[in-house]
Amino acid sequence: MRIVSLLPSATEIVAALGLADALVGRSHECDTPPRVRALPVVSASRIDPAALTGAQIDREVRRAVADGRSLYAVDAAQLEALRPDVVVTQDLCRVCAVSSREVCATGARVVSLDPRSLAGIAESCRALGAELGVPEAGRRLAGEMAARVAAVRRRVAGRPVWRVFVAEWHDPPFAAGHWVPEQVAAAGGHDPLGRPGEPSRATSWDDVLAADPEVVIVAPCGYDRAGAAAEWARACAAGAVPPALAARAVPVDANALFSRPSPAVAAGVEVLAGILHGV
Secondary structure: OOEEEOOHHHHHHHHHOOOHHHEEEEOOOOOOOHHHHHOOEOEEEOOOHHHOOHHHHHHHHHHHHHHOOOOEEEOHHHHHHOOOOEEEEEOOOOOOOOEHHHOOOOOOEEEEOOOOOHHHHHHHHHHHHHHOOOHHHHHHHHHHHHHHHHHHHHHHOOOOOEEEEEEEEEOOEEEOEEOHHHHHHHOOEEOOOOEEOOOOEEOOHHHHHHHOOOEEEEOOOOOOHHHHHHHHHHHHHOOOOOHHHHOOEEEOOHHHHOOOOOOOHHHHHHHHHHHHHOO
């Protein structure tokens, strides 16, 4: 079997299913496990985040979405040359990764993973395992993820619930959606602005101040911990963040632990529990 993954979380799942050797191509964002970085890249972003500020990235994304333009370019010739049997992609978020409608006709089976919750991520593991002929591995992976989250819930049970704001973007602020509010709840917190199962959404710092979070989790989509800290520092220096909130901020590795719907979200729950409760 020859697999091309256009979704970083799917690449992680495929590898965790024991099928890393079947991967023959990847998206420009697929970087875990490290061995996949040697694979041919079949997509590219039309926006260079390294050359833009957070506010500029937000404006460019909004323009592209309003105009109906894709944020990604797929190398159709490269994709066809790889002769994949399966192409894994998504339709959950036009901003986050290549969607299934952008995959050219290669004759490959296209599998779209679109989880909106922790349970949905577990189901993606089971579904992809079944699609790729390793259903038992898919069930095992889903079970391991659920067990890790349940273990955290037990450790924080009975402790005070912390008010949390997860900033999925910082300039302007975006409140968390999909599985992230569930991660916060499992770790012993509550994000009053988060909306489980729904897309992240723009909010305002006035609304965040009104919610009075005790901790601000800085988790801008697409950034690791160092990148999140740097972006937050720039936003604070530019006066885009209220000083009262700046002191409550904890940057995290959003890319690895929160933004991608893979079993690694269980590690994200563990990190949050450590931040909130030291456990």
